[in-house]
Amino acid sequence: MEAARGLAPERLRAAQPPTAAGWLDGLPVLAERLVERFGLTVERLVEPGGRASVTLLVRRADGSRAALKLLAPGEAGQPPPAELEWAALRRWDGLGAVRVLDAAPEEGALLLERLRGETSLRSLPDAKATLEAVSTLRRLWVAPGEGHPFPSVAERTEAALGALRAAAGGEAGPLVERALEVRAELLAAPPDEVLLHGDFRQGAVLASDGERAPWLAVGPEPAVGERAFDLARLVRDRLHDLMASPGAAAIVRRRVAKLAGAVEADPDRVRDWALYRGVASGVRQLSAGRRADGEALLEFASWL
Numbered sequence: 001m002e003a004a005r006g007l008a009p010e011r012l013r014a015a016q017p018p019t020a021a022g023w024l025d026g027l028p029v030l031a032e033r034l035v036e037r038f039g040l041t042v043e044r045l046v047e048p049g050g051r052a053s054v055t056l057l058v059r060r061a062d063g064s065r066a067a068l069k070l071l072a073p074g075e076a077g078q079p080p081p082a083e084l085e086w087a088a089l090r091r092w093d094g095l096g097a098v099r100v101l102d103a104a105p106e107e108g109a110l111l112l113e114r115l116r117g118e119t120s121l122r123s124l125p126d127a128k129a130t131l132e133a134v135s136t137l138r139r140l141w142v143a144p145g146e147g148h149p150f151p152s153v154a155e156r157t158e159a160a161l162g163a164l165r166a167a168a169g170g171e172a173g174p175l176v177e178r179a180l181e182v183r184a185e186l187l188a189a190p191p192d193e194v195l196l197h198g199d200f201r202q203g204a205v206l207a208s209d210g211e212r213a214p215w216l217a218v219g220p221e222p223a224v225g226e227r228a229f230d231l232a233r234l235v236r237d238r239l240h241d242l243m244a245s246p247g248a249a250a251i252v253r254r255r256v257a258k259l260a261g262a263v264e265a266d267p268d269r270v271r272d273w274a275l276y277r278g279v280a281s282g283v284r285q286l287s288a289g290r291r292a293d294g295e296a297l298l299e300f301a302s303w304l
Helices: 018-025 027-038 081-092 126-140 153-158 161-167 173-188 227-235 239-243 248-263 267-287 291-302
Strands: 041-045 053-059 065-071 100-104 109-113 116-120 194-196 205-207 215-217 223-225
Touching (some): 027 053, 027 100, 065 081, 081 100, 126 205, 126 248, 153 173, 161 267, 173 267, 173 291, 194 227, 227 248, 239 248, 239 291
Antiparallel strands (some): 053 065, 065 109, 100 109, 116 205, 194 223
16 A cells, blocks of 8 residues: 555645645545555556545456545535535536546545546647537536535635635736626526536546547536536636737637637627636635736736
């Protein structure tokens, strides 16, 4: 179990709320317990891993390959991320997304089919990656089901409001105020709602060795809302490449129109959600001390 002992929880510590401290400290022991529970053999740790999770590549007792994902508990008073991800993946049942093989959501553990983690849609030319991304999203947008546990987009975005209001008095004040305005307008009259991935981007779609689909989504932060919310995150994909391109603002506006047209969504709503999500992410990055990333996100939002 050397791989489990080398989980290096300090890599995750800066990204986690204080409530996750105990989880981080106990991560190696937790991994060993779950490996034994599921009857697994550990091959190696996936690096660099996620912002709020670690993944071990494993083999099951029958020799088949799998991935053991361990998720941090999240904010106090909120549904555990592992339970929401488990519920979403079960709802999709392999249609457009990675399949769950086993789970212990009460311990933050999901045993997933193994994909080719080193190969995401970002390995493709951008135009081809966008086509594959939209095709994947179409499969994911299903009815959430009766009695579902997923938060609404309103609930999901509410967590950022305090930080945004605090940032409204700073140099990005007008942009932050606009973001708050468009959120209120968008939530006042939402169209039909579906189950959303919630953090959909090219890097969250991995190559598959299976026969049912060449590309499958991973790492959902599921919510229930309109399709434009998922498209909005995709608008700013490859942001650093985009910022180095001449005419970046015009490229972004064309992306909005292209993505909206591909799924018959309202381009104005895609644009406004892209603006809101860009500002919210930018403010979060700035508050975490990642100034370059924060400023890039705010500049992106200003183009919209």
